[in-house]
Amino acid sequence: MPAALHQATDTFGDGPSLGRNRHDPSVSVKVSYTHGYKIFTYTVEGIQGRFVHAVANGRINREWQGPDDMFAALQTEDMGLERRRFNSEKLSGGKDKEIQNTPAKSQVRGQLPSPPNDGPELDVADESGATQKPEADVGDFMTAFSMNYGMPYKFVASGASKPFEDSPWPVQACRSRLNWAQRTFLPDSATGNDEFNEELIFAYMEGQKIEYHDDGEEGLGPRIATLSLGGKAKMYLRMKSKHFVGCSKTGVFTPDRPVPGGVDGKEMDSRRLAAWNELQSLKETDRAAYSRRLKEIPKELGLYGKKGKPGPDLVSVTLNHGDIVLMEGYDIQKYLEHKVVPDAHLRFALTCRVVLENHLKPEERPGYTVGPDTYGYDGGNLL
Ligand SMILES: O=C(O)CCC(=O)C(=O)O
Numbered sequence: 001m002p003a004a005l006h007q008a009t010d011t012f013g014d015g016p017s018l019g020r021n022r023h024d025p026s027v028s029v030k031v032s033y034t035h036g037y038k039i040f041t042y043t044v045e046g047i048q049g050r051f052v053h054a055v056a057n058g059r060i061n062r063e064w065q066g067p068d069d070m071f072a073a074l075q076t077e078d079m080g081l082e083r084r085r086f087n088s089e090k091l092s093g094g095k096d097k098e099i100q101n102t103p104a105k106s107q108v109r110g111q112l113p114s115p116p117n118d119g120p121e122l123d124v125a126d127e128s129g130a131t132q133k134p135e136a137d138v139g140d141f142m143t144a145f146s147m148n149y150g151m152p153y154k155f156v157a158s159g160a161s162k163p164f165e166d167s168p169w170p171v172q173a174c175r176s177r178l179n180w181a182q183r184t185f186l187p188d189s190a191t192g193n194d195e196f197n198e199e200l201i202f203a204y205m206e207g208q209k210i211e212y213h214d215d216g217e218e219g220l221g222p223r224i225a226t227l228s229l230g231g232k233a234k235m236y237l238r239m240k241s242k243h244f245v246g247c248s249k250t251g252v253f254t255p256d257r258p259v260p261g262g263v264d265g266k267e268m269d270s271r272r273l274a275a276w277n278e279l280q281s282l283k284e285t286d287r288a289a290y291s292r293r294l295k296e297i298p299k300e301l302g303l304y305g306k307k308g309k310p311g312p313d314l315v316s317v318t319l320n321h322g323d324i325v326l327m328e329g330y331d332i333q334k335y336l337e338h339k340v341v342p343d344a345h346l347r348f349a350l351t352c353r354v355v356l357e358n359h360l361k362p363e364e365r366p367g368y369t370v371g372p373d374t375y376g377y378d379g380g381n382l383l
């Protein structure tokens with residue numbers, strides 16, 4: 001029997017797989033079912049938006065041109081996957097969405113070697129900075145193999161985007177499935193159902209992962225959807241340090257409205273909120289005093305000594321083959337960050353976004369029009 005079948009989270013049956021999702025008590029979760037998917041919807045107090053994990057099953061994965069067919073085609077058709085070059089925009093932002101190779105455990109604080117990607121120890125390594133990769137230079141190649149379709153997504157790495165019309169069928173089938181998923185799994189939404197106009201394919205080779213980051217780049221719509229194919233992965237969600245602790249790594253009070261769930265509990269939450277309220281009027285009346293207070297408050301509240309401390313994981317989910325993740329709301333990207341650690345098996349992540357065309361400079365716009373989704377996936381075979 002293949003090793004994978006021993007694991008309760010694998011989607012080899014037609015019912016939902018056994019969930020191995022975890023969440024902090026401060027997070028609310030709602031579970032619902034539709035079209036064979038089991039849907040976990042997570043919300044965090046004070047943060048507008050939703051994090052949705054839709055768990056697929058065998059029947060969904062066997063659909064014609066569904067996840068199984070897509071996973072096979074991604075390995076047999078020419079998807080144009082290549083290691084792209086870093087661009088300057090990405091680097092100047094200081095954020096790094098690069099997929100990393102997991103170092104052998106023996107390289108990290110002298111721990112004994114063990115299989116890569118087995119969970120929490122990796123966080124220890126992150127905090128110590130031991131897994132930080134060296135700064136990349138413009139023109140360096142990324143580790144990851146990727147390809148972008150539709151509108152260009154300039155934040156990952158440079159490289160021409162290709163039109164959907166010329167793309168291999170899995171690209172269009174996936175865009176259509178994710179459009180259907182947002183209509184179906186995010187009903188009654190204030191943010192609307194704008195069709196996705198961009199799709200990024202990432203291939204994670206064995207031992208590769210994507211570190212904590214957010215997807216809140218400017219010029220994007222409020223929704224992001226990802227289809228997972230192949231090997232499973234763990235996805236983690238936590239509050240960014242500057243929001244958890246309330247000050248930046250250099251000790252400056254975070255100017256955004258504080259949300260509950262910060263370091264040192266509820267009492268500190270309210271002290272931070274009071275300080276923030278005090279700052280709002282000062283911001284309008286006395287800029288110099290405002291800047292001074294931003295530096296003083298973290299020391300007064302005892303936050304300064306905790307600067308850089310990461311928040312605990314709020315949600316961790318196991319992404320199986322065929323699963324879909326949706327993130328909705330700008331606040332989710334502003335306050336939270338996520339990382340994805342695939343198991344040691346080949347995995348593809350196909351992520352769709354809305355790239356707002358008028359945020360692109362004329363020279364960044366594609367030389368083609370991004371047409372509507374004509375593939376027409378409607379989940380009808382799953383009913
Ligand atoms: O691998 C995934 O599922 C998500 C990757 C991701 O977070 C990203 O591309 O921004």
Ligand SMILES: [Fe+2]
Pocket residue numbers: 213214215338
């Ligand atoms: Fe992401």
